[in-house]
Structures are given as structure tokens and as C-alpha cells.
């Protein structure tokens with residue numbers, strides 16, 4: 001059975017505008033992909049391993065091309081579990097609001113945990129190679145403001161960053177459903193959520 005991993009990076013649960021849009025994705029996905037299971041990883045509830053000096057040192061061991069052993073191997077157990085969970089999925093749905101023009105810290109923490117040499121990418125004679133092959137990703141996001149004009153777009157460090165980091169690990173097929181602006185009036189908010197829900201549903205059906 002194939003698995004969609006739903007990674008949530010907002011703590012707002014039922015109040016979340018992002019998750020309202022993701023709900024439409026998941027509803028359409030359940031109908032169009034009845035043989036898939038959906039696993040939820042709620043980063044606002046997950047106890048991610050802190051990147052202590054021992055764990056960071058382990059990363060440098062890997063970067064030097066060596067294997068982890070002894071104390072590094074032990075320190076890395078929780079990191080490896082998170083990586084295995086990420087790699088166990090066949091496709092991804094990421095639900096994240098924009099925070100300070102970028103992503104919430106819990107998603108950045110998650111990325112700092114899982115994006116590791118030898119696991120998600122590796123070095124080759126001609127540069128780096130992403131190891132997360134043949135996986136699709138949908139990213140649902142909402143923003144308080146609107147980032148569609150040339151002047152406002154330069155402040156959007158969220159979409160370019162997410163494309164860069166997931167592209168770096170090998171995920172090339174990334175589609176966005178964006179609800180914006182969310183914090184400039186209720187009528188507009190409701191309308192933009194509805195528009196993003198239609199896009200999200202369409203993404204799910206074509207997934």
C-alpha cells in the first residue's frame with residue numbers, strides 16, 4: 001500500500017486556514033487514491049531531536065565520508081528514525097503557513113534533522129545528488145499578506161526556499177496551493193480559501 005505523509009507545520013489545528021485548504025486536498029485524495037494510506041506528522045506536537053553538539057559532530061563525520069559508530073551512532077538514533085519515517089512515504093503533503101516571510105521554526109527544525117548526507121543526498125564527482133527519487137509533493141500554504149506583485153514577491157522566502165531544499169534532496173515535482181491574503185479582511189479570506197481549496201482538490205486528483 002502506498003503512503004502519503006502529511007507534514008503539518010502550524011499549531012492552530014481547527015483555526016488553521018492552511019489546514020482548511022489541506023482538508024480539500026485530503027478529501028479529493030481519498031476519493032482519487034483509495035488504495036493509499038495517509039500518515040500525519042504534526043510538527044507542533046512532535047518532539048524532534050535537538051541538534052546537540054554530538055549530533056552535529058555526527059553530521060561532520062558523515063560529511064567526511066565515514067560511517068557513524070559508537071557515541072555518534074547512539075546520538076543519531078532519533079535522527080535516523082525521523083529520516084526513515086520521511087523516506088517511508090511515496091508522496092508528501094506539506095501544510096505550512098508563512099511565518100516571517102519564510103517557514104515556521106518547527107518545519108525548519110524538521111528539515112535540519114532530516115536533510116543529511118548519505119540519507120537524503122550524497123556527494124558525487126560532479127556535485128550533490130538528491131536521494132529522494134520519484135516522489136511527488138504538494139505544498140499547501142496560507143499567508144497573512146499577498147505576495148503576487150514584483151515588489152512583494154521579493155519578500156517571499158517561503159516558496160523559493162521550499163522548492164530549493166526539497167529539490168536539493170531530489171523532489172522535483174512540487175505543486176503549490178496558496179491561500180492569500182488571509183489577514184486583510186474576512187470576506188476576502190473566505191473567498192481566497194475557497195479558491196485555494198479548488199486548486200488543492202485538483203492537485204490531489206492529478207497527484
Ligand SMILES: Cc1cc2nc3c(=O)[nH]c(=O)nc-3n(C[C@H](O)[C@H](O)[C@H](O)COP(=O)(O)O)c2cc1C
Nearest residue numbers: 010016017018097098099100101142143144145182
Ligand atoms: C509567527 C507568525 C509570523 C507570521 N509572519 C507572516 C509573514 O511574514 N507574512 C505574512 O503574510 N503573514 C504572516 N503571518 C500570518 C500567517 O501567515 C497567516 O495568518 C496564516 O494564514 C496562518 O496560517 P494558519 O492559520 O494555518 O496557522 C504570520 C503569523 C504568525 C503567527
